[in-house]
Amino acid sequence: MIVRTRFAPSPTGYMHIGGMRTALFNWLWARRHGGQFILRIDDTDQQRNRDEALAPILSAFRWLGLNWDEGPEVGGPCGPYFQSQRQAFYDKALQQLLDTRQAYRDFENPEDTKAQRETAEKEKRQYISSRSSLELSDADISQFLSEGRAHVIRFLVPRDQKVQIEDHVRGHVEWDCSLMPDPVIARNDRSPLYNFATVVDDAEFRISHVIRAEEHLPNTPVQVLLHQALGNELPQWAHIPYVAAPGGREKLSKRRIGQYRTNPQFQKLFELGDQVLSRLGIDSAADALSPVMVEYYRRVGFLPEGVLNALFRLGWSLDDHTEYISLPTAQQNFSLDRIIRSAAGLDADKLLNFQSHWMSQLSAEEKLNGCLPLLAESGLIDSTDDADTRDRVKQIIALAGDRLRVFGDIFQMDEFFLPDDQLTVDEKNFQKRIVKPEAAVDLLRELRRRLEATADFSAAALHELIQGFVTEKGIRAGDLFPAIRLCVTGKAQGADLFETLSLLGQSRVLSRMDRGIGRAESLRAE
């Protein structure tokens, strides 16, 4: 059997992280078996700006390195790959069902149908279709049709049957058809509805495995029945758990971003995003970008490897101990029977951990190429090509070391890019370390003189000089070091102090110390 899987996004303008995982599992299964992965666009409800709404989805696939064998932009033997262009296939299937009386024209007033539904609900019983239109004679029907009377086409559910599937994740699942309403498969204008289009296309595309989120489980009996009515070979099913919101069991949803902001498990991600996106001039509070979307991670400076790793481990495991998994490794080992059955909350901490791990695997050059575009976009550097700039940023990145978890963390090193008067100062610590301790300002002033006098501004020389100063004065390093750092970076913590001073350079260190000392004095005078 040739394994063919598909992912069928609706062009919504963004790629959902949960949908991405579903797509990933489909991709993995196809690749694992040397099969094909197909992208089909479910745009049966006419979208105005289809291409615009599709672009972010395709770009998410490209970013993560998931290619598709057939679909938009690449074509393929089963095209077109947009449902809106496949009307001929639906017409044919529709006619077949009508001819074999497995579907019928329903002329019932929609309000009546709705009322019946509501009555059933009120009486706490399962609603099933009235099938009143089945009483119509062929003559009545032609009459109605010639009058142009509105109707829909419903599939005639064989109520005496049961549908049973052996799901790769769920195991045996069955439904009683006597409890199912007849689903509408096409509108008055013959445009197909989701379940019908899906079945026709899955068969046409020879999809061997339908791997989708478990919220589609209730659609399955209808689809099985439709396949059978059409005489199709049934695909195999795998209903994977949906991705839940962090720390919970509820489906992760774009509409609930507001709530997620206050979710303690989610906060870390939002904060990271706010920090980075604000530098890029993106208002993250407006939720144009949020951790629900793949785009968010790309913009914040996550690595495809980090996001992918988090996605693998959300509901799937390679074995009982492997955590760091690359795409090739997953591709070689992926299996449907190691997918867990219950919904899993997106784990922000683990995501960050995976991300840090893959970041640590990068070469200096790769890190540089990840950070430069962000710096340029934020206006902190002018050009990404300038050799001096590149060299300098490379040194800053080396200094940042593992503090750089995502590329956006480069903004934490902003003291190397900002002019003296634009540094943000940690006021609380400035007070505590410089303004309040009596000796602090005098010490800084004296140290400043020595720093001015020295010719060697290498980290090693500075270490020696400052350490010697501390010893000479009989003070503790803890009394002086934070004060220096606050003066030159505005921050209470950060990368190695001496490397920082060295990289900042003598003139900037001196001018910033002057500013700091002046500041402290005027604060003391108040």
Add this chain to the structure above:
RNA sequence: GGCCCCAUCGUCUAGUUAGGUCUAGGACAUCGGAUUUUCAUUCCGGUAACGGGGGUUCAAAUCCCCCUGGGGUCACCA
């Protein structure tokens, strides 16, 4: 409410198909300690789970039933 799905540390999970090797393993988070000029890293160590009740069995996290809890879905959306 109907139908369906799910249930192991705070979280992600291994173990459930073939019951014993599980006084339940790993990872992240957390807490403690070591290293360190701060932070971060790194290294060591600790706390921490089979939702409840019945069965079946010599033996159940694993099989069966019930309960409870959680969730998905009920469109002329996808």
